[in-house]
Amino acid sequence: MIKNYLKIAWRNIVRNKAHTFINVAGLSVGLVCSLLILLWVQNELSVDGFFKNSSRLYCVYEHQNYDHTMHGSYNTPGPTAEQMKKVLPEVEYATSAGFDQTNTFQVGDKILKQSGSAGSADYFSVFSYKLLQGDAKSALNTPASLAISRKMAVAFFGSPQAAIGKTIRYENSKNFTVTAIFEDLPKNSSQKFDYLINWYAFLNENGWAREWGNQGPATFVMLKPNTNPAAFEKKIAHFLDAYNGTIRKTSTFIIDLGIQRYDEGYLHGKFEGDQFVGGRIEYVRIFSIVAIFILLIACINFMNLTTARSVKRAKEIGVRKVVGAERWVLIQQFIIESLLITIISVGISLLLLVLLLPVFNQITQKQIELPFNQTSFWIKLGLITLITGLVSGSYPALFLSSFNPVKVLKGTLRLDVGTTLFRKGLVVFQFVLSVILISGTIVISRQMNYIQSKNLGYDRENMIYIPLEGDLLPKYNLFKEEALRMPGIQSVTRVSDEPTNIQNGTGGVNWIGKDTTVNIQFSQASVGYDFVKTMKLKVLSGRDFSKEYPTDSVGYILNEAALKRIGYKDPIGQPLTFWGKRGKIVGLIKDFHFNSMHDAIRPLILRLREHETYGSILVRTEPGKTREALATMEKICHQLNPSFPFTYNFSDQEYQKLYKNEQIVGKLSNGFAFLAVFISCLGLLGLAMFTAEQRVKEIGIRKVLGASVGSLFALLSSEFLVLVVIALFIASPIAWYATGKWLQDFAYRTPVHWWMFALSGVIIIFIALVTVSFQSVKAALINPIKSLRSE
Template identity: 60%
Template sequence: MIGNYFKIARRNLVRNKAFSAINILGLALGMACSLLILLWVQDERSVDGFHANGDRLFQVYERGFYDGKVEASYYTQGLLAEELKRVVPEVERASGLEQSRTVTFEVAGKINKADGSFAGADFFSMFSYPLVQGTTETALNTPEGIAISRKMAELFFGKPENAVGQTIRYQNQDDLMVTAVFEDLPANSSQQFDFLRSWKAYVKENQWVHNWSNTSPSTFVQLRPGADPAKVEAKIKEFIYQYTTKTAGSHTELALQPYPEKYLHATFKNGQVDGGRIEYVRLFSVVAVFILLIACINFMNLATARSTKRAKEVGVRKVVGAVRSALIGQFMGEAILLTFFAVVLAVMLVLILLPAFNELTGKRLFLPFGQPVFWASLAGLLLLTGLVAGSYPALFLSSMNPIRALKGRMLSARLGFGATFFRKSLVVFQFSLSMILIVGMIVIYRQMGYIQSKNIGYDRENLLYIPIEGDLVQKYNLFKDEAGKRPGILTISRMKESPTLIGHHRGDIEWVGKEPNLSVPFADAVVGFDFLKTMNLKLAEGRDFSRAFGTDSASYLVNEAAVRKIGYKNPIGKSMWWGNREGKIIGVLKDFHFNSMHQAIEPLIVRLDEQQKWGSILVRTEAGKTRKALTSLEKICKELNPNFPFTYQFSDLEYAKLYHSEQVVSQLANAFAFLAIFISCLGLFGLAAFMAEQRTKEIGVRKVLGASVPNIVALLSANFLKPVAIAMLIAFPVAWYAMNRWLQGFAYQIDLAWWVFALAGLLTVVIALLTVSFQSVKAALMNPVTSLRSE
């Protein structure tokens, strides 16, 4: 009997090639999309999930109360890790970790750059980064030691076994001994580095860590087995006030976040962890379900629409004794068989699309054919999709009255209306989902365009950053003089941080008339001469730093946000204090964005210092002559700083990195919206073809009676446009709510204009109309004689 069922299923597939192809292609596209998203979601959820001590690893974060606000960040005190381990019994291990930096190494004349940081002695005992050579106890226990990755060991020493005990030159300043070699970090680690130096070296190089009011590195703790994280968090809440005095107007608390959760939950709201990348994981999980549902709806629509073709078959089977459960099993089996072909095609599509998908998302995803879990998931997807797609058609066909079916009256008033209503409801549902995705695509695209085109207050075109390192620290003025003479280079300045992202803040800024209990963190920048000219920043009033004024080394520039916070009516010439350093305000900068547009512009204070030992050289090049300028800059750097490779970053590319996640989401939204509407139109195309076939004689009669081709096209198309119009009424409120909530994550955002929804609706109507019109015109142009003779 099973063999007979398969034979019938095969015959139906072959006999109805067009409808079978539409069903298989629609399901395959839906499943391919779902598989890609599933791979991406699994990869996102696997990040930092491989640490053996993961359930006991926590990252410390600070919650600051000041100026009537609550802010939180992962920046902590430099000595916090050591003190937590020493004072809190529940803390078994602890480690600081400074932000990753790019530095230059040299071994036997071979020079290369690598990214790395400083970490505590417990680091490799806490995190599961396997050591190829060395031990976790000795890897980071000396200031002169350094642990390097397998990649670095192979680059400089040939193989890891040759590296331990060897000397490596660091920044052309220090000779460090390799104490350990660790395995290259996996792609699903949120921490990425090629080397680590000991925390003792960090403390030695940064005397500010002894001031508990300063923060910069991250702090991680590993609790002892059985320790209650909530109780530990309560114990360390006021921990820093054992080492510093509380100040009026501000208050700082410590809190714990499970480390494996940090990657997906790294956004704070009112001092509490509130979202992050997890929102995109949830969003695309829903999108995957939506697109798969749209594909399943196509199957249901076409199967129920063509039910009359199999009415007599069902009637005969019932008359000869077939029970309903057997019929349901047969039709479900046919659905699963068709879904199997779709799964095979979907896997082939995924293999073709994975390289492009990986490039877009920055992942290294692959289909894990060697893992039983993958095959189990694929089987689950096959059964789930087959059951969902085939459930209603199976129930519908098996419920047919055998007498009506054999008499050809399957489309009775009751049954015909029910089937038609269900089909139209499914069309409404799938086009509602499609329009939600289209609105999302338009809004995300516009917001990304707004971010990229908005005047951020300075010109990021033709602006590049060169790191100040090696001999450039002492030879900056010589570099500036030499580079200023070369063609294509307009102006040069310097800055302690990158102007794209000023992350450093000070809480000790004072001014005349400041309330004693008011604490306001100011973003701070240390710059060189010609900073405003190089950045193309605008002054609201006052002047820039100038060599003509010897007192400018003790003067400040502030932005408009700072003036509003300070309250000075005429700020030029007024006094301010940067810690104990008093100075006069000589200029007010028009507000410019020095952080992501997720954040509002903060108060900023700028001071002059041409002797900073680190930072970036800012170079403004002439439009169209950047390549020539880079050639000149490289030559100068090789002459003045021969032990360091010439490196640089373009300002516009650094700015784009601030919105990498949003750019990926925008491109994925475009692809998924197109795919959703394409799959929906596949189903609509199939339905239009079937309805035109069902009304062939009616069309012939109408043409004989004088109906024109436009009349018939309008008649056939109208039935399909009504569900699309209803879908708009459902989709637009849902889309408005979803996109309005997404836009709340930006301090600067577009308006949700009415025309966005009108455009989405118009696009959907036009696409649906074009899809249906092809079959309508084809039917309308048919010879009426042929139409009336058709069976």
């Protein structure tokens, strides 16, 4: 029986080559899109899910109440982890973690930059990264301890075995002993580092992290078995009261603690108030829906084309019923045909997957591998194949098997109005999804263009960041003098944080008339002379810091947002106390963007610190002379700082990194929107071919009666264009709502105009017209004698 079904199915596939090609092409493209998204979603969901005892591993976060609003943050006081382990019996292990940073290491003559962080003694007990050498409990238990990756061990010592116990120079200032070598971190790890220094070594460099009143480091805990996480979270809510109680009693700045499972943080890391409201999980959901939509569009093509060609198979069905075939037998036959076409499409989609995955990885900046050796992949692929085949073949099977054999054999079979409307409804649904995807692509593209073209309040072109490290710190003024003598360099200054991402905040600001019932948080950065000039910021009143005014050591420059919160009407010369240092406001600058456009511009205070112990040099080069300036600065750095390799970043590139996710989403949206439209148009082409074939005699009669080619073309095309226009009217409000929701994540966003959706409609109508035009023109040009003679 099954063999007979397959034989008949294969004959039908071979006999109707154009119909088969369109179905297979549509399903293949739909399947490869769905498989790519499936692999990406699997990768996203697997991030940080590989740790032992993952269900007991938690990240501690804060609820901070300031400006009468709750704010969430993963930053905690430095001593939190150590104190939690001491006083909370539910905590089995606890570790603090420093910031991601890039530092210089040296062994002999080899000097390399490596990315890493800091961790306390329990780090490898909390995070079960595989250790190749060393012990988890002693890997980071002394200030001289250093754990490095396999890659770093091979780079410096040739092998992990040769690296253990060896000495390595750090920042040309201290020596560490390699006490552990860990396997290179998994590709699905959200943490990326090649070394970890001991926590107390980090504290020696960052004394502020010892204080309970400062936040910055991260805190992770491993709870003991059978601990109730909800009860533990409730218990630690006011944990900090005993350590920063003075702050709590004297201001409205209240900090409560909470916990989040570590493996949930990557996808659910977005705070709104004191709640988690999403994060990357939103993109996982969006693209999962897109995958379903694209596959559904391909399935609809199959339904539509098979149903449209029902008249061609009517006699076959009638004869089968007359000789005794029951309806369920016919249903099986058509379902098997659908499954066979789906299996062929799956085979082609796997070949496409092999070809496209490297490009997909490049776009998504992932390292996804083909999981052909995983049983779970083949099980999922089998389910997708089965579901696709059943969905594609279900309606045609039920519809074709319902034909009345008497009407079929008499030649009086006509498709009823309901069937025709259903088929047209499927076409409309296809193009509704296509319009939504195209509209989304247009809005995302507009937003990215808006981000690129918006005036940030400073000029990010021709500006370079050079890290202040090693001997450059004490020799910064000498570097500045030497650089300004060289051609191609306009100005030089320094700053504690790169201007594209100033994150440091404080509530330690006081002024005359301050409302003590409100705690206002200010962003802050320390800068050098000529900062305003180098950044090309607009001074609204007052001036930049100047060597002509010695009192500028306690002078402050505010942005407009800071002045608005402070409330001075004429700020220049007014008193301001920052971290207990009383000084005066010397300048007011126009607001500029120093963070992502996801966030509104925050109040900012700039203070003068020519001798800060960290930060970056900012160099403004003359247009067109960047390469010459870089060669000059590299030469100066080698002279002043020979133990450190010359490294730099461009301001505009660092700005682009703020929108990495949006850039990836934009590229994927472009590709998937194109493929959705392509699949829809394949179906439209098939329907146009069938319609022209069915109306060949009508066309011949119309031509004999004098109908022009243009009128025939309009006749054959109008039916499909009406469907596309209906789809446009249905899709536009849905697209408007969806794109509006996406844009809400940006504090600064492009306006959504009606013409964006109209443009989507124009694009769809044009593509649809081009799709059906060839077949319509071909039918209109056919010799009417041949048309009227055709059977």
